[in-house]
Amino acid sequence: MHEIRLTVNGRVERATVPAATTLLELLRERLHLTGAKEGCGIGECGACTVLLDGAPVTACLVLAVEADGRDVRTIEGEARGGELSDLQKAFIDAGAVQCGFCTPGMILSARALLDRNPNPTDDEIVEAIAGNLCRCTGYEAILQAVRLAAERLRGREASEGRRLPAEGDEANSAMKGGG
């Protein structure tokens, strides 16, 4: 058994887990954060996508012990203070939600994209979400949603006079090597 301590959606959580417990199991069964879903168990479908130190990963292939000392964000942490995020609103407005099972993972992949690149091209959006399978929407409305969220985000930041990262800046520092 291993004692682990990790931050989940900004809160410190402690757990004692066998080594072979996945992060997905920890989130869903111990912490009751059922937004991340098991779609395949082998990292192919993206339904279990969460952000680990800001980087999207498939939680089914991350051990809970590997997340010790790390920062995890799930869909439950996307809305802040009861207020839906730009992405969440855009998904609703663009009709990008049908059965909803892929939606949490999809939004988090898009979240990480907009965090590292607020002005993505369509190709960049596709690359960011191509690891999230959806059987219902045919993806077009999802692309629309991400474009819409990016537009709104840029519009708001422009009006607030905030500087947007320029192209060519070093890759997001969250992407260090490391477990």
Added chain:
Amino acid sequence: MSAELRYVGKPVARDDAIDKVTGAARYTHDLALPGMLHAAVLTSPHASARILKIDTSAAKALPGVRAVLTGDALDYRLGLYLQDKRILAREVVRYQGEPVVAVAADTLDGAREACRLVEVEYEPIEPVLDPRDGLKEGAPLVHPDLGTYAHMEGVFFPKPGTNIAHHQKVRKGDFDAAFASADVTLTAEFYNPPVQHVPMETHATIVQTLPGDRAEIWSSSQSPYTVRHLMSVCLGLPHANLRVHVPYVGGGFGGKAGLHLEPLAYVLSRAAGGRPVKIVATREEEFNTLPSRQGLHSTVEIGTDKDGRIVALKATYVWDAGAYADYGVNVGRAAAYSGAGPYVIPNCWIDSFVVYTNKVFGTAYRGFGHLEVLWGIERAIDRTARKLDMDPVEFRRVNLLREGETTITGEPFTSGHGSPVECLDAVAKAIDWGRPSEPPSEPRKARGKGIAMLHKAPAMPTYTSCAAVIKLDEDGAADVLVSGVDYGQGTYTVLRQVAAEELKLPIDKVHVTWDCDTAFSPYDWQTVASRFAYMGGNAVIEAAADCLRQIRAVAARALDVEADEIVCEDGAAFAKDDPERRIPYPRLALGYTFENGNSIGGPVIGHGRYIATGLTHLDPETGQGLPAQYWTYGAHGVEIEVDTETGEIEVLDIATAIDAGKVLNPKLCVGQVVGGVVQGLGSALWEGFKFDEHGRLLNPAFVDYKIPTAKDVPRRTQQILLENPQPGGPYGARGIAEHPMISVPGAIGNALFDALGIEFTTLPLDAERVLLRVRERGEIG
């Protein structure tokens, strides 16, 4: 409806979306009950074998194991239309992947460990893997006892002593004579492999048995009442003893209609002393154990006169049903009455055989046989056109059903059916048919255009019905109760719009209660067949009218006028000659109280229902009859680019036209079309089960069963929604949900001929198939 509609026809956003984007939506995967056990299943490694011995002693001894079951303890029969199935395999296994032993334990790991400790001895039998072999004299019988199975008599006709679960016929006119005297004939064969629905949420169910032979069921299901009914029949229990809940469902596509894991969870719960038991299919089990879409071998013969009028069409459909008949027999039935496409066929002969094989069994899948059938028909139509030297669009235009014609089952075609010709013209225009493609991006690539028609009616019993209840809240808001399921298609939003429109309420005061519960939600047959918006919409309209009747009656007394003088508008009632004296619904929702305290009326609860009308059984010999509540017609036009060196196809543009009757919600409708087209693309280009020579499934995982990702969508898609109203449809709407997938393969196959001059007859049109045919032809290098 002369006034402008406020909500119907508008792109109203879903109100379930907020649960889904925040992770609050709970699916059966996410539910847990106190004391719940987890189940695991041991499945057969053989496609066909006798079970000689099962030793569960080590499994039973494992701590935390609460129940271990094998088929010999479970003397129940299951089957929607033909009771050919057991809860667990009994005496024989009939497909690789069939559940043989089930364990319920405190933890999922414990249940899986227990399964690993079970020892089963099998004696393999020669399997039947191809339905055409299954039809041959002397073929091994998948169900030697077929003659003893109860079945829906008069509708399905299993042939004991064979592998034929059902044979459906259409006999109209005299095919042989007409074909013999035709000026131009074509005979061609086609094949669709089995595929899987791939809902993102795999099948899942929780069952808790209760004292007094009762049970409570939570299931990722498209049909709570069917779950209840079939459990009732299987277990011999009154319907009222079984309560079914359906929470959010992560996709269904037909695979979650009917009855799947629920009986197994039931018997495990009972064996475990009434503890709730949860079964969640792994993705591998979803592919290998849960049902698929049947494979199909088709032979199509078409005869025309020299002017291009079809005089005769014969089709033989040999369905690969897999090990159990499930919905397969009904798919086979629908394939017959629908199986000539949307054309005028004066002489028609169709045989549709549903044949058992030792593979995972087929069930309903979006399109219900129509994608598989129209692959062959639309390819054959194109080839016939070319034999006549006619433009394939022109050939279709000449032969499409129009007012005054009849279908192959003798149903008259009227303007109320919508317009196949308009759909054809729309897609032809959308892809600039008649103008050759722009030159391809590289010389090694070739471009082509293709067209295909589609049609489908709901394949449902003649007595299919639906009910809705609307109750008003204290604040005058309305709750709509239905037990059709919204598993992503958005029908609850449409029903909200209809209810708000009819009740004269602002839409934010109208809610559709999300979870279905057979204790509270009124009956609906199943959410399949593209019938829920139509039938549910009609039921909601009637329920709303019932509410308004109650409101008007009470308001009339309150205002001292006649009920027919009361107008309802914007959440209030008033006399038409005195609009200033308004009584808002909150003051009527639970009855009305006069100033002196007297109260009249009571809680406003309206109910409505809809039953299929005018449908008849099909004559068992001729297939003649009226199977269709409504037909929905459509077409696809596609432009593709093929890499002749690798065989890869890219879809440049795909236009889909559907005559929706009335687009109830354009955003949702477009969502269905785009989603259906991409799912159809999967069937067209990449998907298909692969079996080894022993009948073992080789690709039961995403590693080797590829579905479209965001990188695989067409460069452009176009959606053209026509609105020729459907009589009897809510606001003139007809169903559209399955249709966008149906002829995607046909259109692409036709475009591929245009690009390469090669006839493809087998799906999927993957790069390997395309390239090897190109190379076979020899000249490309």
Added chain:
Amino acid sequence: MLGAFDYVRARSVDEACRLLAESDDAAVLAGGTDLLVEIRNGLRSPRLLVDVKSIDELAVLDADGTERVIGAAVPLNRVAEHRAIRDALPALAESALSIGTYQLRNRATLAGNLCNASPAADSAPVLMTVGARLTVAGPSGTRTVPVSVLFTGVKRTCLAPGEIVTDVRIPAPESGTRTAFLKQQRIRGHDLAVVNVAGSYAPDAGTLRVAVGSCAPTPVLLEPIDASGSVDVVAGRAIELAEAAVSPISDVRASAAYRRAVLPVLLRRLVDRLLNGGRRS
């Protein structure tokens, strides 16, 4: 749970080697995207996973110097997005990006892709053609293993029990070297290779190095190819060498016939890109 194993985080290479040596069945855990799937599917059942991601040396990514050093624990996304690698070794970035999904590439590593030793390993062909070498630490010290001799069979390497890869080193290329990578997939979305090929062209030396994957039990590095002549001529040499060196099989992904048909196509496109349009360092 995925299985029945214990877990330990190694803080140094020595500690990792010691842990591997002391256990009778331990496995190295870097990204885990192959290992954990194999454990889940019952193909492997190690008793101990030794997590190497906290070892500083394994997190090194130094692509600005003459010798490029990519630590064994560096995730593929980091490799693919590193400017110096994109500029100098574009084929390496492309092959890294072709592996799995964006999520997977935040975990999976080059070293892991190599050590998993699938015949279809997408990182192998490029690394073979640029003369990459693995630094391998083990009970008897440290050694260097050229990637070109790493693979000994399907899912087999020449590494001994207890050895771990600490980094991948790529020697400075000759100036003007171009690299290219092509991968035939079944679908545009994430997929394993049906055939993959990589090439490196040093104009001054006048030779091409080409490697072919997914067509034999291991990725195969071809003998150096004379780059003089037209694309057709050079491609012809590559194809002849390749066809003699590979033995494609039919499997669930593709038939041998399809692989044989596509291999020359990819080789020709590869040569074309290298001679005419490859991006230079």
